[in-house]
Amino acid sequence: MDYIPNTDEDRAKMLSSLGLSSIEELFRDIPGELKPKSFSLPSGKSELEVLQYLQKLAEKNNNKPLSFLGAGFYDHFIPPAVEAITSRSEFYTSYTPYQPEISQGMLQALYEYQTAISDLTGMEVANASLYDGGTALYEAAMMALRITKRKKVIVGEGVNPIYRRMLSSYTKNLNLGLREISTSKGLVDREKIKSGLDEDTACLILQNPNFFGCLDDFSDLVEFAHNKGVLVIISVYPISLGIIKSPGEMGADIVVGEGQSLGLPLSFGGPYLGLMATLKKYVRQMPGRIVGETTDKENKRGFVLTLQTREQHIRREKATSNICSNETLCALSALVYLSLLGKEGIKELANLCRDKTYYLLKSLSKIGMKTKFSAPVFNEFVIELPLNADTIIKKLLKKGIVAGFPLGRYYPEMKNCLLVALTEKQSKEDIDLFVKTLKEIK
């Protein structure tokens, strides 16, 4: 089936008004030799047939195992009110609000989103979203290069390895001095970082909590970096900011992060939400759409896209970024989610995630399992196993449990290490079952 309203009669009338006898005549500019060599596609189906087929495909996914897999992407409960709002088609069937007078709904929501994100991260301003946490991190590095006019980028190995790979792919052709600095005992190696920063360094990129789940306070490093004219970019897990010191409080210049945990499903990798916030003085170098408050002719408050002269549709090859479509609807989800949590709720949720994590940590130590690092953690930590993590993962999968992320995949020296994550979704019984199963297998 299709979604075309016009009937054969409509089409005949339209063609005759054009003085044509067939639609084919409208395609005369396509030379005969350019006709498709093949267009071998299946025939159309009814919606019912497609639905039934997709349900069969859905059954081939086993998505309800008990899972302790996180690694930067977390399975949080999404209150139904989030979807009730994002499924309003006035929102989801609109596009970039180029015509503000009929887009006040989305524009105001984005202004509120910018407010919530800058407040949560402790920064002065935020943009209206980027694609995801990884592209946001790359864009932040580019922004730092523009601001400092320097060429070197220093990245801590505690930054999500997926994002570090993305950063190195994106910057391969730019002749940057991109340098990664190893961790020590699960935290940044302060001495190595300090000796790595120099007058050519544009930025230092760190993550909190880091990929191993460990928490740190980067205030001292920020101060050291600023003394060398180096900007500090911190990647965050937004839920942790309910209780953990914000990058703003540490003095960061640019904050980025993956916003998926703010009311978006895991959805096999996307759509996600790139968070970005910074200081007012850098706003003109920030990529992405930005919404600002203004007034109409009667002095009524309203909202518009602003600072558009940074953008590709005006600046073309001189734009701050090539971004056009972003993740607006995901930003709306995040805003509704944060509103539902509220000032108290986000604290309550962050504490709950941490409580579950320490419950698992303690239960494991009772059966004699070791954690790799001793630093304080938020909702994720590293277990050191007596054997290869891949083996444990395979064995637990057979019992319907996804044990976590095998760190050997990115850190060859950590083949026996398993990264486990908790959210409010795992019950005490789930955690007890996990511990019991691990004990039996070990």
Place this chain on the structure above:
Amino acid sequence: MKIIFEKSVKGRRAARFNSDVPISPKLPDNLKKEKQAELPELAEIDIIRHFTNLSRNNFGVDNNFYPLGSCTMKYNPKLGEIIARDERFSGLHPILPQLPEGNLLTQGALEVIYETGRLLSEITGMDEFTTQPLAGAHGELTGMMIVSAYHKKKRNKKTRVIIPDSAHGTNPASSAICGYEVTTIPTNKNGVMDIKKFKKELNNEIAAVMLTCPNTLGLFNSDIGKICKMAHSMDALMYYDGANLNAILGKCRPGDIGFDIVHLNLHKTFATPHGGGGPGAGPVGVKESLRKFLPISQVVKGSDGKYFLNYNQQDSIGYLAPFYGNFAVILKAYIYLLTLGKEGLIKVAENAVLNANYLLAQLKKHYHLPYDRTCMHEFVISAKRQKEKGVRTLDVAKRLLDFGFHPPTIYFPLIVEEAMMIEPTETESKETLDNFAEAMIKIAREVEENPKVVKTAPHNLLISRLDEVKAARELNLRW
């Protein structure tokens, strides 16, 4: 309307959580948040009403006609929305298939990605697709990185990319990010890239030629096959910006024409919603010789019929997105493709082009038409005539709001003075087109008789014309 933060009442709550585990040890002081974020304190009903009322102040395709040129604002079928919410898809952790034997847990989702890539390859005449790029411009960047990797591998010294002056702004921006300088070719009097000037600029330094075909004027360049051959003779790659693919579905294929790389906008041609600005998806297809440069990883079908992720791609440009793309968007596009099928897709192009020409014929008597030719899926008219009466394109656009229509794309392409770029799409009926034409004609008449009513529009909305200059001058970006 009040900002949500202005409605906050201390102590009011919506979501709550209960704990079934003991309290964790105290956080060390230096790790603690000092200042709590001022998130709103509201009950669920307050929040739902706030956002429901905001949605009523927003205009989508489901409200009325949205002829925003080059954005292909067609109807978004609801079937995809329902299926994408199925927890068996939406609940999948993207790392699952990367775990040992974890691919077996996600066979359905991997099949969706694999099959979508195959269908897109057949539609465009390419050999393989990556679904990783997260938007159209992200697809362009992916494509230009492939261009760069190709020339590097061949040790070609290439520094420039050719782009016509009618191109989308993302084209030069994406090329610049990859370190290329941009050579701009003007449009000729027929509304397509001037082939003589193209020939003059084409030399060994050219890495690629980026084209939209039909272009942003809605015109198909009949010399396109020749252009591809000329570019290839200098070992320049041909890049197809798929923003306007809707016009040619089943009528010609970029791969057959001679293009080496294409990106598609699933949120345009393949009917996934635009989401107020995103998320979109910008899969990239390539010819066989460029397959090895595609991003890591690719979904592969094994000899046992099982799908898995291939990470063994030595020449790959690397990792452009954390996973396999905006999966929920890809899923919706797959559903659309299955529903329409071969005949449905051909019908899309035919009806989109018929609708555009029908509307063009009604408007060209009343507005200046810079290139008077049969158009494809969209066309560009100009308010040049109205400007003589002191009325600008912006005024016409704002007046259209009073008639309940979303205005066209305005002031683009940059080469047409007072441009209005109109793309009706195939999902609009003859009556809708007639009503829109009637409004446009009425506005043209108002310009003659009472230009003030146009210049001061909109009149019937909750808000009048907004001061964009003030917004940029007195930056207020948060509450």
